[in-house]
Amino acid sequence: MDAQIAGDSSNLGTRIRHRRRALGLTTAEIADRAGLTADRVEHIETRPFALTGAELLRLANALDATVEDLTGPRRVVPHQPPLAPSLEPMRREECVVLLSAGTVGRIAFNGVDEIVVFPVNYRYHNDLIVFRTAADSTVAQYDLEPVAFELDHIDEGMQEGWSVLVNGTLRPATPEEATAAQVTPWAGGTRDTHMTIEPHQITGRRIQTW
Known part of the structure; x- marks a missing residue:
């Protein structure tokens, strides 16, 4: 095979x-x-x-x-015409495929004094984004509030890339969601609290050269 x-x-x-x-x-x-x-x-x-x-x-x-x-x-290649970049929106279906294949994204939300952005290991399962964090972390207390989640890829050699943006609401994951997602965080420490992002909108953009 x-x-x-x-x-x-x-x-x-x-x-x-x-x-x-x-x-x-x-x-x-x-x-x-x-x-x-x-x-x-x-x-x-x-x-x-x-x-x-x-x-x-x-x-x-x-x-x-x-x-x-x-x-x-x-x-x-000598004498090759310069590449023409094009920024195009991606269909929701394509964004979902990329979310399903990814494992690390960034979450952004309003902290006490400033906007907070940090990477998380995640799983996209049953139209939900599930990740793990420490029980005393700021994001674990950020219940039923709007958040943004981003996944992207950049090819510097080709000067191309794509970005998927999810806007949704954060809440504690149910036991069923936590079990099904099977998220393994890279960061050390105890991270036994599972959180779920319920997407309200999924959009994406892609830069391609022609």
Whole structure:
């Protein structure tokens, strides 16, 4: 069985898209060369995906490239036109996929004297964000209040990235939510208090170069 290679359109997918366009080929033409469907190629270029080693090798051959060309550090091609960045909103469904795949995000809320922002390990389960904290922490006392949660990814080499923003209400997690989420915090100390963010709005933006 082929190993699954986790990918994201801000890195490997973008390299595939840039290489295809440099060759002047359509997604259908690359799909035909690689023995894939055009929908599959479009998905790989634009959305989060899992790619088998065989698919990656076939795509590299179809693009007259090596696997290292597609997965290694970005190379500057002489006389290549400058990339044009585009900031686009993401659909809620895409944001949910990214939230489900992530494990570390940032929570922001109004503290006593200032806005507080810090990272947390979390799980997105049944449309809820669940994380663990210490029982005496400030956020553990922040019951039924509005909070913001952010998850993002930046590819400095490609000058691309995405950001997902969740606005919602914070409350203690139920025992069922805590058990189902199975969150393991990286930070030391006792963090046995589970908190839940109920999303009211999920939005996202993505910067892509074309």
